[in-house]
Amino acid sequence: MDKNGVVIVGACQAGFQVACSLRSGGYAEPIILLGAESYAPYQRPPLSKAFLKNESEAAGLAFRQAAFYADQRIEFVGSAVVSEIDLTRRVANTRGGAGYKFDQIVLATGARARKLPVPGGDLDAVITLRSLDDAIALNKRLATSTNIVIVGGGFIGLEVAATAASLGRKVTILEERGRLMGRAVAPAISEFFLQVHRSKGITVLLNSRAASIEQVDGRVVAVQTADGQRIPADLIIVGVGVEARQELAEAAGLATDRGIVVDDCGRASLDGVYAAGDNTRHPHPFGVADTSVIESVQNAVDQAKSVAGAILGQSIPHGAVPWFWSDQGDVKLQIAGLSGPGDEIVMRGNPEEGRFSAMHFRQGRLVAIDSVNSPADHTAGRKLIAQHVRISPAALTDVQQPLKSFL
The missing domain is CATH 3.30.390.30 (FAD/NAD-linked reductase, C-terminal dimerisation domain)
Known part of the structure; x- marks a missing residue:
């Protein structure tokens, strides 16, 4: 009988790596890589830095050129938003009406940026940064904006703040906690970066929360904070975290818990289903709790390699020390461990x-x-x-x- 092979839902870092690792591991059956975006798999870290400064082109972000996919017999399908996974018929259906049969399926759907849940949070000039389209839109708005408010003092917010300040924009950061990057780094690191950003002319307001967005004829003009401040703004960038894209898994009956629950080889709770990347909750030998959600390029790559191994019949648990990095202007932060x-x-x-x-x-x-x-x-x-x-x-x-x- 002909084999239907593997369908990978999500053409992100993890999805791309699963496809590559399958082929390098000797997998001979069809591999279909379905991406919700029109672009072939690309690097995301530069989106908040070099790309916004026009130091890199969109084409330069791609992991591989088109010939690579043909050579490796990986069928990449862009603009393919999967709406349903039928595990009985073993088919992934897209919003466009196409159906892709599979023997095994990998969910590499990643995570979405959280929106700002305040009045005015849905205005055009209130932007999150997660995808290349987001970065293109932000790049255009940066060219014509003067006063920028960044909601959230995490990695993305601080990287964009440093980039915007280097372009001569007036930048204000609102962080609702008492320190920057408070969930990820030691207090001394937070304090150091607070002084770094302030030294660049960036206004940083701690313990400050956006309460509403003021508009005039649909145009953003200011942010009102919970403590009564009014901060002029013509562009607002929201960096308040992400949430796992787990809807497909939930609808298919897979176990989820603020992420798709998988084992240390990326196996989900039903046979033939795997997941890797920012959308997963998994055991990790260096985790603080029994299971962890780890949002990093390194973890996505390591998990993907374990998933490919499991599909090939090998149990190779991922478990390398997690590591992360953040370039904020000319200062590099590197983190290892949890x-x-x-x-x-x-x-x-x-x-x-x-x-x-x-x-x-x-x-x-x-x-x-x-x-x-x-x-x-x-x-x-x-x-x-x-x-x-x-x-x-x-x-x-x-x-x-x-x-x-x-x-």
Whole structure:
């Protein structure tokens, strides 16, 4: 009998990697990669930085040229929004009426940016940044905007803030918590970046929440905050997190919990269904809880490789130390590991010198490291975390002794 092969729903980093890993692993059956966007799979990290500064072209973001897909016998179908997965008939149906049969299906649907749930939050000049189309729209608006308000002091908000300020725009950041990137980094890192952004002329308001968007004839003119401030604005960029795209999985009867529930090889709760990327909740050996949602390029790639292995009949659990990065202007933040609220934090280096690390310890082990302009610390820290090294926190504070010497 002819094989229907694998259908991958989502032409993102994870979906692309599943397809590539299947072929490199010897998979010979059909592979169909369905993308909701018209573009072939592309890099997303530059969207908040170089692309907004016109330092990169849309074509340059693509992972591979069209010939690659033909050579690898990967059928990429763009503008294919899957509306239903029929697990009885083993077919993925699209809004356009097409149906794609499969033997196995991979859900790499990623996550969507959360909207701003306030009056005026649906105006045209209130923009989220997740896709290439979002970045193209934002790029055009940046060219004609003067006063920019960014709602959310996380990675995306801060990266866009730095880019917009470098283009000469007046930028205000509203962060409803008491510090920047509060869920992801140590307090000293938050404070350092607060001073970095303020030094660039960016206004940063902590413990400040957008309550409504003021408009005149449908045109954004200001943001009203919950504490009564009025901040002039002709462009508002929303960076308040994401939520997993799990609707297809829910409708198909798969287990979900703020993400599609999968095992450490990406297997979902029903046979023949897999998932990888930002839309999954999965066990991770370096997680703080039993299961984790990890939103990063590295995790998407590692999960995708495990999914491809599982389809090929191999159980290769993903479990590398998670790592992340954020370029904010000329400052690079690199994170390895998964920190938790009860961690002991020890500093290595001096923030005043613009090069330092915050090391997170839990039960005597290094579990995470946040590094500013310190790539050597980041690289060695990842290895120390992977080896579950037990070491005195004080021993790592001596910057004259490289972290790699403790391996």
